[in-house]
Amino acid sequence: MTAPATSRAGGPGGSSSRASSPSPQAGGALAALATVRDPELDEPITSLGFVASCAVSPDGDARVRLRLPTYFCAPNFAFLMVADAYDAVSKVPGVRSTEVVLEDHFASDAINGGVAAQAGFAASFDGEAVSELHGLRADFLRKAVLAGTDQVCRPLLAAGASRASLLAMTLGEVPASGALDRLRQRRAELGLPSGPGAPLLIDPATGERIREEAAPLHLRRARSSRISIEANSSICRGMLRHRYETSGLGEEEQ
Amino acid sequence: MYEKNGEKYFVVDGHMHYWNAAPDNWVPGAEQYAKGWIECFHAYMGLGPPETHWSLEHFQKYSEDDLMKDVFEDGYVDVAVFQPTYLKEWYKEGFNTTERNALMGEKHPGKFVYNTRWDPRDGDEGLEVLRRNVERFGSKGCKLYTAEWNTGSRGWKLTDPGAYRYLEKCQELGIKNIHVHKGPTIWPLDKDAFDVADVDHAATDFPDLNFIVEHVGLPRIDDFCYMATQEPNVYAGLAVVIGALMHARPRFFARVMGELLFWVGEDKMLFGSDYAIWEPKWQIEGFVDWDFPDSDDFSDYPRLGVAGKKKILGLNAAKLYGIEVPAEFQLAPDQGTPAAPDDAQLVAGA
DSSP states (O other), X not given: OBOOOOOOTTXXXXXXXXXXXXXXXXXXXXXXXXXXXXXXTTEETTTTTOXXXXXXXXXXXXXXXXXXXXTTXXXXXXXXXXXXXXXXXXXXXXXXXXXXXXXXXXXXXXXHXXXXXXXXXXXXXXXXXXXXXXXXXXXXXXXXXXXXXXXXXXXXXXXXXXXXXXXXXXXXXXXXXXXXXXHHHHHHHTTOOOSTTSBSSBOTTTOOBOOGGGHHHHHHHXXXXXXXXXXXXXXXXXHHHHHOSSOOTTOXXX | OEEETTEEEOOEEEEEOOOBOSGGGBOTTOHHHHHHHHHHHHHXXXXXXXXXXOOHHHHHXXXXXXHIIIIIITTOOSEEEEOOBOOTTTBTTOSBOHHHHHHHHTTSTTSEEEOBOOOGGGHHHHHHHHHHHHHHHOOOEEEEETTOOBTTBOOOOTTSHHHHHHHHXXXXXXXXXXXXXXXXOOSSTTSOXXXXXXXXXXXXXXXXXXXXXXXXXXXXXXXXXXXXXXXXXXXXXXXXXXXXXXXXXXXXXXXXXXXXXHHTOGGGEEOOOOTTSSOHHHHHHHHHHOXXXXXXXXXXXXXXXXXXXXXXXXXXXXXXXXXXXXXXXXXXXXXXXXXXXXXOOOOOOO
């Protein structure tokens, strides 16, 4: 279900600059934002309700305001979302300039300034970070692969597939589904085997096929990862709803 | 004490607070952090039942009488464990300090356990403060908040050499229980601040200490579970799990409970209300009534019966803290041993 993208005045987010008559560019910018994911929750920032507003002027100046569930959300993940949003919107045809502002966050100034200056994370948090966030992003993509493995395997097991049959299965043999598409996409992003001939069950760190004796633990851990992410996501949504009266652009109920 | 269907539950609230987060306690120049912190806590309260919500003003500063009524009179708690959080960079007298807790608690003998805290960045001076606190308040446990800001530093890890000095000191002083709470910041900021790998190392290196991971490692429940299943001295602190999920997201609550019962087990789980974020009353009532939804999704999780709920609500924590439990609340001999450390084992063939 898609919640209406309302913008009531007086909300603490101050999200009043929603494009009232969406230009093609504004629609394109919002579509671009829908490709940006929260790296921890593995879900688009739009459906999570993190996009407070998105507008593009007739001259092509894009203005995006983002918001998060708490004032103290982890600054590294927040930085990734703001930087990814900046990159995604900048690439929309017809967009001449891009500004992405994270509101109401303890590190708003460092993040917004750093992204605007294309400075990178370590420079934006001078002295507080030693490297960029590629490793962090990859760690959480691996968790997303594990969680996605459970999303694909659970319906197969429920339909009577044995564990042994999952071990032998390739991605091309799994019935088509949104969950399968997501899993393949995440694996491809990590450079893991994702073609139709690749095994369904692989170690997300090495890409190696899971051995038979390791399969029970692998599937249990896949479920734990999925439940962990889903529980976090449900708490984040609850906190966001408490914090802001208005729905985000493209926000979806869980 | 809580009684339902003829069963009597001895309740230890393993994680609660007596804070002052009102503007009169905000550090000049750091008001935005003090305000942001308490507003974040208040948003968590929003995940509990609406009739239990407080105004922000009341939430910032509640009275001693409020606490005694909410926790003991209405809330069924027999013994409550104060878990201090200092945050002195933002709150002039600290958010809730060992001293503040004890000053209140000493008017109510037998009701409270005073945990203290330490921060490895406080060096030799901090070691001496720790010694004095243990002497003065009889602390048997410490609450560690790894994301605390301290003179320009945004956090620390249990594997920092300075931290090991403090863990050694804890053993020397007779402290048994180390409650670890992860937060959003740490040095360096490009690492995952919520990672629990450092608890894993410390638990291995200090087998005589118990490590209670608060909020079951949220938001890293999966990593926490996998670590806890391998470490006999690692426990799950349930504060936030019940408060944030049981009412607001019952299906996710059931899944998380299923995971915890599978990986960690009912002997290693400890109730904590996280008062004043949530009042204990509704949490205890709901938890005693709780069962898995009737669905195949949950069929392969271990069941939780009355004995397990008795352990989680009080008997496990009573064991860790040496709290005397009257005979009427004890388990029958065939109902298992609370806080049995040898239950943890790597589940490979599940």
